[in-house]
Amino acid sequence: MELRKELLKILNKIYAPETMVEMPFKRYDLAFKTDQAGRPVLLFMGTKDEKGNIKGERFARTLKYDAAGIVIKDHWENKGSAT
Template identity: 70%
Template sequence: MKLGEEILKVLNKIYEPDTMVEKRFKRYDIAFKTDGYGRPILLFFGEKDERGHIKGERFARRLITAPDGTVIKDHWENKGRST
């Protein structure tokens, strides 16, 4: 599964640093962890179970920046099923 343009628009925004953000995206539940700059770096995408855990797919962001803050590499990688 690849991430589409619409979800990438949500993930390219800046949020509160070092937090876990939960949102609803279309018919899916998503939760993502942000880094110290507020950029999402870990994504859980699927449906919430009765305990509040998202069952679906897990993605990790490969984000490399230059010393001046310019983004060199920005890539989301599917890490498999999340339970």
């Protein structure tokens, strides 16, 4: 599964630093963890069960910076199923 523009638009926003954010997106439940700067770096996408865990797919974000602190690589990678 590849992340689409609508979802990437949500994931490119800045949120509260080092928190877990949960929200609905179309027919999916989303939960993502943010880094120290508030950028989402770990995404769980699927359906939430009765315990509050999301069953579906897990994605991780790679952010690489140059010496000046400018982002030179921003990539989401599917890491498999989330249980």
